[in-house]
Amino acid sequence: MSISDEFAFIKDIQPERLFHAQKVVGIGDDAAIIGVEEGFEKIVCVDTMVEGVHFTRGTMKPFDIGYKALAANISDVAAMGGYPLYYLVSITISKEWSQEELRAIYDGMRSLGDQYEVDLIGGDTTSGKTMVLSVFVIGQVEKGKRLLRSRAKEGDVVFVSGTVGDSAGGLDILLHNEGASTEHPSLMEYHQRPKPQVTLGRMLSKFERVSLNDVSDGLASELLEIAEASQVDILINKETIPISEDLQNYRAEKAFQWAMTGGEDFELVGSIPETDWVKLQEECQTAGIKITKIGTVSSGEGRAFLKSHDGVQELKKEGYNHFNRG
Structure with missing residues (x-):
């Protein structure tokens, strides 16, 4: 893994502010805590992108990889009639990827997240032979209004x-x-x-x-x-x-x-x-x-x-x- 200091990297990608700060405990503890709003149902979805299967360096810049990974999940929430609130990211990093490229992946997610007011509240990083990016999104929809x-x-x-x-x-x-x-x-x-x-x-x-x-x-x-x-x-x-x-x-x-x-x-x-x-x-x-x-x-x-x-x-x-x- 090309990250010189994993903990410094996590601190670097931690958002400076949260759109839903009053409802969540995010990065910084062992797990995130989210509030359950009365009158709503939670929507949860996950999507994974694998290098060589869903993208290559020739078809996607690092920024675009992050952007699209989050977009796929937000689209699933939209298809249920809801709106997104939070996301978590699990990333497996191969040695071919630089820290600057990895930061660009998170920048892509942050760019889209800002458009839809979605907060990054946790995740995991590990090393491997191939880049694998899994994004987990939590949204909500009013009770009785979910679309199937x-x-x-x-x-x-x-x-x-x-x-x-x-x-x-x-x-x-x-x-x-x-x-x-x-x-x-x-x-x-x-x-x-x-x-x-x-x-x-x-x-x-x-x-x-x-x-x-x-x-x-x-x-x-x-x-x-x-x-x-x-x-x-x-x-x-x-x-x-x-x-x-x-x-x-x-x-x-x-x-x-x-x-x-x-x-x-x-x-x-x-x-x-x-x-x-x-x-x-x-x-x-x-x-x-x-x-x-x-x-x-x-x-x-x-x-x-x-x-x-x-x-x-x-x-x-x-x-x-x-x-x-x-």
Whole structure:
């Protein structure tokens, strides 16, 4: 491990202030203590990034690694309708990483944490052969307002926020086409510094019934998870899938495939009763949030289908799978 003094490093990354100081005992004791606020349920999630699997030095700067690791967890909290409060970090450090690079990783997390008022309250450091970064986030949502995948029902409108496929396009540039980086910087930013949709998740939690998922493994995979959890069928229309002009200009022939299976867009996909759809559209327009109707829900057995000019085909879970990398 390239940290000369572990305790000095921990002191160096300790935040100077806490957004929720009145509710927490953070770094400095054997464990953190957090308060439980009446009328709320806690949301807990963890996400791990492994060097050579989720990132390389060629695709992510240290700052971006930290930023994205925290963003993935905040996105999970958003998909539950909640908002993040605290995070903890466990990091395994290989000797190839300098102390300056490690500090940049934490700076990336701090930058995003400041945007969402999330406090670093603990963690662990150890040495190993490969860099492994695990981030654990604690959030909360009002009791009775949590959003689940299992709440889709027949007649619902299926929607997705933003555009999908941009992160995969950005990764393609970073891996295979560096010359396109100056023409499509936004695609690389989507991959390296995704934007969790907390505002939309909070907005959706105010509705009586919503099913929700975040687009981490690919749109097709997330839709199937909702269909299976709700035991319904979902039909989406190819022509309505929101794909950015930037992605179309970069690789039009790959854009739809990346939209369906690329993953790591961290947009929100879900369903809402048709009677609430217009109200949701109006609220999103007021908030400046792009949201698109892409399909409908029908009774069924947990399947998802794609309708196009070629007919209707059943979707498969073809998004990213850590245990099927061949």
